[in-house]
Amino acid sequence: MNSNNNSNNNSNNNLNNFFNDNEDIIFHLKNMDLNRVITLKEDYFSAWEKYAWAPQNVEEALENYQHVLKIIGDIAANTVAPYADEVDKEGATFYKNEINGDGEVAYAAATARAIKALKQAELMGFSIPQKYGGLNLPKIIYTMAIEIISRADASLMNIFGLQEIADTICKFGSNEQKERLLPRFTSGEVLGAMALTEPDAGSDLQAVSLKATQDSSGISIDSSNSSGSGQWRLNGVKRFITNGCAQISLVLARSEDGSSDGRGLSLFIYERTPEMKIRRIEHKLGIHGSPTCELQFNNAPAELLGKRRFGLLKYTLYLMNSARLGVAAQAVGISEAAYREALKYAHNRIQFKKPIKSLAPIAEMLLDMSVNIAGMRSLLYETARIVDIKEGLDDRLEHHPETKADVIEDLQKYNKFASLFTPLVKLATTEMGNKICYDAIQIHGGVGYTNEFAVERLYRDIRITNIYEGTSQLQVIAAIGGIIGGVLFERLNEYESKFIALESQTESEAGSEIGSEAFSAMAEMFETARSMRTSLELAVAHVKSYSESKNISKAFTSVNTAISELGINSNSNSNFSFLDYHSRRLCDMGVDILISYLLILDALKSKTKKKVAEVFINKALYKVRTNLEYIKL
């Protein structure tokens, strides 16, 4: 890649394009069933006559998606990736405004250029409806776009990928707010930030203490009435705010005096004024291009979004679930970059008179990386599709209440699936991403530990993904209910029926890529996957029936006593439950099984995927069994 030659980059030159060169993304785009997603997102193509860029039908929408991803792939490969190292070294910087001494943030030069290109490409209103000037693209395409951008420079995702702010305003704002604010987002005039975390409220957002008060005495008695007359004002400190220098933020604040939990919190739309000071930015291990700000609000004017008291429980939950999907995509993008770097290095590096990729331990690491990325991607896109259907049904119900009878059952179902899949995919992709970057350095050996190779940066960049937008440990808490409660098995049932339907369909199709011989191998894989499911069912049953009076778990008992005796926590009252102890393992089992099922379904459409599925499932089988054995110990 010639970094000096960017002025000659040409959009019809496909040599460098992070979409065109990614067969797996193209495979999914081609093979995923997006009919329902598109029809719902386009509200049965009702915008077509009004807006020149709105699609007329599913085929045209799919064509549009390809075009958009090509533009992103071009920008990622030519305007972003060649400068990722430069951005990492320069970083976003904090400086004092010469006139008033206020803190300001400057993006790295290459970050600023990339943002400009993304704005010029009109990609900053990705999922906002056409009527506000947006592209109205579904989450699945947004997810792919974030992945492509993150592969080029993970830190740029934290700016490009903050479009959830506009989405949240679009979903919960008043018509007046939407008409006033959304066109400013879609045109790229403003960027967004979400100001949730505080020094003493990280994972525990219920502890948020930044105060929101209303100026005049016109505070409405009825707290659910959002039309209180006085100007809202914010006072307090927010910390770890990604892109906190953005013009418009959503700020979580305590609006109900005297309250102490999540029900006293509301979400506010805040536009930059001198009453908000940026105190400093963090010096972080990675994602240096993304400014992480500490903000001080001094009587800063703000407006309420939606209803009071719904800030955390409804709006922030929506916002964070969208952001979690984004972070999962970011992790897959970084993993893809790390894998490509490792593969390239293992190909070029000669030791013992041969390229090191021909050595068994290196080859296996590379294979695992490749297979795991494919698996993660299947889970990621499946989750995005589920979220799309859920959002689509939700919008349908809101805009066409008369369809309630047709919609409500599916909506409830997809709500459940989305609440399970979102934390699971974030857990899985970010943890796996860390492992992949770790191995990518291992393959590079000593030079991988130096900043001369990209893997060093990737290893630092990936490290935040399993921390922010909820740590892996919090994702487990969010997902475990769906595993214990059977939502996971409900979805697996659907995959099983789909497999059986496709099985009979494929058998009758002579021209299918998968021959009948190969199909019996697939049936075998399917049986293996089903046996993993049985293991998880046994594990869940065991955990559910466990009670200390009846069962005694050697492992659990020894852990509990050791925690106290080794001085980690001597307060015997705070013992955790058997379920708490095994939640992570149950989630890991769930992820392995889900990916196995999804890869089998992919394998019905491609021979390469069949290989991927085989390798993944064999390894997953033993992990699942080991987890079950430990739980039963």
Place this chain on the structure above:
Amino acid sequence: MCLKIIVTVKQVPDTHNITGDAMKADGTVNRALLPAIFNPEDLNALEEALKIKENIRVGTSASASITVVTMGPPKAVEVLKESLYRGVDDVVLVSDSKFAGADTLATSYVLSLAIKKLGHFDLIICGRQAIDGDTAQVGPQLAEKLNINQITNVEEILEITNGSAATTATTTATTTFKVKRATENGYEILKSKFPLLLTVTATANSPRPASAKKVMIYKNFSIKESELSYLSNAADTKEDKHNECKVWNVNDIGADINLCGVSGSPTKVKSIQNVVLTVSESKQIANTNENICELVRELTREHILS
């Protein structure tokens, strides 16, 4: 009222990505093998036009319009499409089999007629040169034919001053243009009145990417056989508006066929030499002052260093 800008562009074979089979045995370019791309410096010309349009505004609406003109075969509609993707207002394809084989003289003749047909204009922006011919002649010839000022090798547009005020650009006659022009030894700053032709170099800017929204709108933009378009039952007005490319042939622009294409092109290829570049022997120079001085002397003798 509105600054009228014309940008001339060309579709060229991608000579930056040449492979072994790029030349045919007779020494001509094997166009089928090379991808056809937007001539790089024409993208720079387009970008300058788009920047001007963004910066000159009356109130909230743009007060410049951009029309892109290209001469080429029907396939050249692709570069017009790319121009629409980036935000131009109108495009014209000047295409006729009689234009084939044109050298720079015949090309600038045809382009000048097409531009005259477009009517009033203030500014023409061309790329400095095309990567297939590398002549850098079409821009200057076009200015001569239209009898307007020209400034070549522009690296930066410094100022657009309006005779009256920027907000009431009712007349462009008093508007002047200040640019930085690259010369062999540095640069010079020049001022000119409209109408004016500029040729722009690659260092002027970084061309913007295509706009996703505009790609969605114009993705089916193509040439329609005019006869067929009369026959088609135009139910989709939206489709037609964004799909149909204006094509002007030799009659549309009132060209003299003797001045077009091969017959209008005095340039004749006398002979073609095939140059095969091979890696020559390498020479080891020991790292001593004596050897290095000898190398410098040798390079000076060969006029590689002066």
